Amino acid sequence: MDISNRKHLRFLGLPLNSLACKCVALVVIALVLRAVLLPRLYELGGLFEQSKFLVAPNVSLLSDSESLMEKSKFLEVPQIIWGLNNQKIAFARACLTARMLKRKLLMPSLSASLFYKEVDLLQPISFDKVFQFGSFNSRCSEFVQLGHYSEISNQSDVVELQKGLGRRWTVEKDFEQLVQFSKQPYDQYEIVKVVGKNPFLWHDHWPAKDYARVFECLVFVEQISKEADKVVSKIRDVGREARQQMGLSQPVPYVAVHMRIEKDWMIHCKKLEQRLNISEICSSKEEIMDRVRNIIGLKIPMVIYLAVADSLLEDNSILNGWNEGLLPCEKKKLGVVEIYKKHPYLIQSAIDYLVCLRSDIFVGNSFSTFSSLVVLDRTQKMIETGDANMCGVDTHWPSFAYNLAGESNGPRAWVTNLSDSSLQSISYGSNHISCSLTSRL
Structure with missing residues (x-):
């Protein structure tokens, strides 16, 4: 075909060199490109959106x-x-x-x-x-x-x-x-x-x-809490029995006494007294009993739960010598020894911690870490209740230190000073304790 005849070629009924033909051709090319490339662009776009979450999944979920x-x-x-x-x-x-x-x-x-x-x-x-x-x-x-x-x-x-x-x-x-x-x-x-x-x-x-x-933020697992419930229930049973026998209208509360008289403690506390030149760390069974019975405002009858490490205890007479109206009990008398024996030492201690924490009155040793953290926990609960007075048995969650003499030769009222600059007094003990309002946060 010669050049002179090319002008007669047509596309879709239009001359090839016409403006209309060129426009139609551009539209066709655009449609082809759209059909081929657009799915790929959507795919890439989706990957980009996903990458917002794949790059740092934790960052987008974290609060400030x-x-x-x-x-x-x-x-x-x-x-x-x-x-x-x-x-x-x-x-x-x-x-x-x-x-x-x-x-x-x-x-x-x-x-x-x-x-x-x-x-x-x-x-x-x-x-x-x-x-x-x-x-x-x-x-x-x-x-x-x-x-x-x-x-x-x-x-x-x-x-x-x-x-x-x-x-x-x-x-x-x-x-x-x-x-x-x-x-x-x-x-x-x-x-x-x-x-x-x-x-x-x-x-x-x-x-x-x-x-x-x-x-x-530390909460014991449910199994430990349930074991403590069983022990507390047994202690309350002693109080209910006394209430029935005496015809009382009010429930009989219990005092938890962290009685540190085990052989390992006596060795430790005597060395500590010598090193610190303090004579208010070790306490005999008799001194503890005397201090507890002299708590001002203590109502009778009262169940006394003795929290003690039985395997390290050499004195089998801890239930003897208490005043009338004070009803002492420990694991054997309560019949809960098997509850403790099936657990390792750490869990046994955790159960006793909860039993002491839930008591109506707690009495411990200010140089014992166990006692100190029970009191800290009770102090926090006391602050939550909004009590204006943090001293005495009439407050919520009252605590005392039997190794330190308080009013009327009773144990000294004790709350944790949460304004302390360190945990020194709780980690290693102190004879500088109080129940004043300065202990509030």
Whole structure:
């Protein structure tokens, strides 16, 4: 076909070189491109939208208060050892360390047994077998969080933090070390692993109210709470029986006495008295009985529950010598020995802790960590009730220290001073206690 005839070629009935033909051709090309490319663009767009959630799934779900845990960085601590309340203090100290480093605390291993000197004999127990993991994170969501090891993305992304040892390692040096590990390059690691002694022995950098905040988040698992319910019910049964026999109209309350007269305690307290040059730490059975009976305002009859470590007790006469109207009982008399025996030491201690915590009146030793944390817990409950007066048996949750003389040779009224700058008095005991309003937050 020669050039002269090309002008006669037509497309869709239109001359090829006409303006209308060119417009139609452009429309066809646009439709083809749309059919081919648009699905791919939609696919890419979908991936882009998904990437908003795939890049950092935790960030979009975190509130401002949880920003300290962004990028899921963690603190790992050694197994926590010793008695229940030393372990609670160690755990709180580890939490506060993690908070300072802006990390989650990896759920630690506790110790079910008390053989703290023979590390190879320690019986480990998971934190969530003693305390409620979910409840802790819910209650402490604005303060500190626990993490599972399954949350770690890179097990090898670890830097070790060696806690200082010896007399030259001061509180100031320890704090400087923590500040250093909160900055580059250490803050880039996914895991900071503490290498050193049990956290209970770490230096203390936080006020009592911060520890109290952590303790508020600790809730025993339901099994332990139910076991404590059984023991409390048996104690109440003693009171109900006395009420019926005496024809009383009011329920008979109970006093929980943390009676520290076991052989290990007597050795410890005597050494402590010598070292601190204090004569108000050790108490004999007779002194404890005398102080309890002299509590001002104590109503008779009253059930006396004696919380004592039976396996370490050498005196089998703790139920003898109490005044008429004071009804002493302990595990054997209550018939609850089997409840305790089926559990390891740590759980036994947790059951007794709850029995003491729920008592109408608590009497303990101000140099005992167990007693100190029971009183701290009761002090927090007392503050929640809004009592104007924190002294005496007529208040809610009253507590006393039998190793310190109070009014009329009774035990000294005791609440925790939550304005203390450290947990020193609770961790190691003190003879400077009161029930004044200065103990409020």
